[in-house]
Amino acid sequence: MANRKIFGVTALFNDPNAIIAAARKVADAGFTKWDVNSPYPIHGIDKAMKMKPSKLGIITLIFGLSGAVLALILMWWTMSVDYPMLIGGKPYFSLPAFVPVTFEVTVIFATLSTVVSMFAFFFGLPSNSHVLHDTAYMKKVSRDHYGIIIESRDPKFSEQTVLELLKNLKPISTEVIYYPEKESYPIFEPRFLIFLFGVAVVVSLGTYLTLNKLMYIVPFDWMDKQAKVIPQTSSEFFADGRGMRLPVEGTVAKGFIPYPFEGQTNPSEVLSNPYFPTKENLQLGQRKFLTYCSPCHGNYGDGDSRLAGQFPNPPTLHSERARNFQDGMIYHIITVGQNVMPSYASQVTREERWAIVNYIRALQRAKNATDADLKLVKAE
């Protein structure tokens, strides 16, 4: 016993009048680190103990006001700055409509801050390791007794004088309370921490594997199953069981209007070139000609195929006959093909075909240039 450090000395009473009188005497004796414990608040104990009134209200005021201000700022910012909405012709910042929410936010800020700061900062709770817990003294004051404790950290504390003072107050009993011999926290022992870590690893791995690998159900299947139609699959939603829908009969894809002159030899009377040989148009035509036409017709339309006899070479585009073709005739040949040449309708669009026609015209004029043409070139 002698080696153990004293926490404090207690005295128990069972009459509310006696505790008030005792508290008054202890306060008069000049102690500061002492307390009265009672199962419920006793009237007048604050005056007897010479305690100052609680300053908790200041916290309530500060947090309540900041709640109100924050709520108003939030509503002002969202409703009139970030996403202004005109509702019922009211102004963006319509204060009367903001009163209810401001009030509610004020209340929640004020009450929560009061309770949390009281327990956490004023009392230092939660704290279940206080020396007084589990003492006979605590069990008594928790039920129907009133107790005084003078703690050893009080500057005026000395075991003898305090015991004497308390005994003079005629309590039903006094007791000296010691610190526990050794404080141990099994929670912080390495073995427990390793066990905790092990549990965490096993639980998370187990959960992961069970949900994501074994069960593989929504929502743990990485969105594998979705309520949508995947192309080329069937669907029970439609009567014919097809997932993909057929277009309405007679539908024409954009840019694929059917060619009306198929099988005709020379529709050039009704087919006229809608494009002028502008620089852009000729460049487009050159690109397409080099891509699709030049393998057989040659880069300049001379009929000098690059295909080294795998296909029969076509005749030159600079013959008299070809030069006398109308634009529509060349367009027609590209579209439906001629002799060995197949149709190029699926490779080049209508606009590109006309551009190729223009480019061929340019090639023909270049290969058979007149003096006037040469003069023009020289002039440039």
Added chain:
Amino acid sequence: MSKDYSVEAPVVAGRLSLAEIEELVAKPLDTKPDKKFFIALTISGTALLIGAICLAYTFYYGIGMWGNNQPVGWGFGIVNFVFWVGIGHAGTLISAILFLLRQKWRTGIARFAEAMTIFAVMCAGIFPIIHTGRPWLAGYLTPYPNQHGLWVNFTSPLVWDVFAVSVYFTVSLVFWYTGLIPDFATLRDRTTSKIKKTIYSIFSLGWRHSSRHWLHYEKAYVILAGFATPLVLSVHTIVSFDFAVSIMPGWHTTIFPPYFVAGAIFSGFAMVVTVLVFVRKIFDLQNIITIDHLEKMNKVILATGMMVGYAYSMEFFIAWYSGVQFEQFVFLNRMFGPYAWAYWTMVSCNVIFPQFFWFKKIRRSIPAMIVIVLFVNVGMWFERFVIVVTSLHRDFLPSSWGMFTPTLYDAGILLGSFGLFFTLVILFTKALPVISIAEVKAVADGAQPTHHRGEHHG
């Protein structure tokens, strides 16, 4: 009859000592539940299960399982929501307003009433969420920065409602828990079971019954009560705004906020009496929840019942006085239209039956008060039914008139909400002290120093 009104009647009857009070309150926690407890739990659990099944059907097949349709888009969902929020109001009134009014008799019933508040608000909270039809999207009700760049509409009463109900629930819970902390400490110090002791230690936060703590604690209690009082008035005011801010005839009236608040207290007190009558009998708490308590609550029921009756008649007067044809039609339609039976159920249950409480014998007779408060519970549910359904089913255009027929699923979910409420109440009676031990001790005879007698203590 001669009675000395200068002497206050003792709050705790039978001159119980502090230890006896504690034993009495802690007894249900120390003993194993008996057969009656399990029978009651089975009944309420069955009701809860029926509600859960109906709710599961609703989630699976959609809100079309309910009777809601055009023109009555607000059916049982909103009726039940307003009903349960109203029930909750009695708890806060007893714990906060009567505390501020220095009514010592509240101590015996405050804890129970507060618990009922929390359970009732939990029941209420379910309905707006399931009523949206897609309850998993309820998070959109809170203003949070999101990738849609959208905010909630802060000028809408429905958003006010979200704030009011959630704040009300949180504050009620904090208030309740703050009151429970000293009791947890007392239970911690008296229990012999190690498991219980651990649980009580955690929840008591290590409370030491220190007078230096009690000083701030009492201050905090006053502050909480001070905030809970305007809060409880604001909640049902805002609930009434859901109706009053619209332009529906029958809803668009300025009397709604006070009318709703009075109705809420009325129905809440009726529910508290309904439950307490049984609890005090089952747990032998007649000395702490005395017949005087019940009589005082019956007086409150009588007073608020007449306020509600006044509101009913004033609505009629204003309908006539305003000269608005549609408003007049709605009220005549309520009285004599297809839903007249609901209207007359409401009037007789809420206005006529409570008048029996004028007689002291009936106020103090347990069987009589059970009958009357049950009528009040039914009547107040029908009040919300009348407000929601009769206003909506015949509005401006006769071509869009219609009728509302609830389905079995509507009824099942309503039953389920009662199941949830009573399951929670029954579990509460066995899990926590149903009466605030510290508060009742403080008002027992001889608990306070003599020179401070008569001063209020909380």
